[in-house]
Amino acid sequence: MIGRRRLLWASLLALAAGRPAQAAPPALMLAEVYRQGIALDDYWVSEKYDGLRGYWDGKRLWTRGGEPVAAPAWFTAGLPATPMDGELWAGRGRFELATSTVRSRTPNDTAWREIKFMVFDLPAQPGDFTARLAVLRKLLPLTAAPWVLPVAQQRATTHAALKALMDKTVKMGGEGLMLHRGASMYRGERNTDLLKLKPYDDAEARVIGHVPGKGRHVGRLGALLVEMPTGQRFKLGGGFTDAQRDDPPAIGQQVTYRYNGTNASGLPRFARFLRVRGDTAP
Incomplete structure (x- = not known):
């Protein structure tokens, strides 16, 4: 009963605010913090994009919190029916632009031209991350939607090399690094198959x-x-x-x-x- 009452109140408040009711958050894989000493043999490493988590369920775009994203029709028209997990990103040092654009209930066409959907995983694709990455690289980029891009991944080597790459990324305006374990299946929870490395x-x-x-x-x-x-x-x-x-x-x-x-x-x-x-x- 309490759950139903909360859902009803959330819907009424959302309607009063002029926005759609929030859905249950999608079950996304969440990162733990990287610590020195973790074996890096089977990890892939990529830049950590300073944007908003975006989940394409094959039909609609959602935030990590379960809110529908009011993107312009052209932004999602060319997307495949394959669920995709990624980051809605406006470029290094432009988090506020990404936030205001993605959170707006009325899409600003000009602002959305600055947004890219940086895809790093395919949640519904069978196989481990290395296998999913191979499929992702064949799926993207899309001619019909060049703003949807695969996140560049490279094999991790040593802690020293990882630290040097993080420092270089941060100096260029990036936020840090992400590490995906190659043998990991997609699990909608926080776990060490996905790690983040930042200067703080x-x-x-x-x-x-x-x-x-x-x-x-x-x-x-x-x-x-x-x-x-x-x-x-x-x-x-x-x-x-x-x-x-x-x-x-x-x-x-x-x-x-x-x-x-x-x-x-x-x-x-x-x-x-x-x-x-x-x-x-x-």
Whole structure:
């Protein structure tokens, strides 16, 4: 009964806001953090694109959070019936453009011309990742939709080479690297078959409250009270611009924060706000 009531309220609120009701999030493979010492023999490595996760189910495009993407008809017209997992990306250093474009309920044709769908996996394709990658390379790119591209993959070698590639990627404006284990099947869960390597740790938490500011921040946000997937809560007070303190993330939204390791209780050390996760709604 509670689940039905929540779904009904979500639908009513969505209609009131003038947007479609959110569907159940697609079961996507999520990454763990790469740590030195992991055997790299069977991993493929690619750039980590700083965009929004996009899932094409063969008929429609969805965000990771289960919201339909209001892309122009021409953007999806040439896509195959094959489900595809990838990143809706506007280029290095253009995350805000990608977010505003993909999240808009009314597609901006000019802005969508800047978006590419960088595909890195085929969730419904049988076989391990190496086999799926071979099929993906034959499927893409598409003449009818040149903005849909396969993510370039290369074999990982050593930790030192991986670190050098990450540094080079970050210097060029990239976010980091992703590693896919070649022998892995597609599993819609977080696991070590998919790893991310960035120059800092980051994680996500849900906003559950606003802490009023003090001193020069009186009258606006002092910190966000957030809840981790583990249920642990902490105050996230650093990393905000003045504009973000004046108009903070809404309660219920997912935010990404960066941090430097964890303490004995599992809470992040020196956590700083990074951004609102673009594929979720409050």
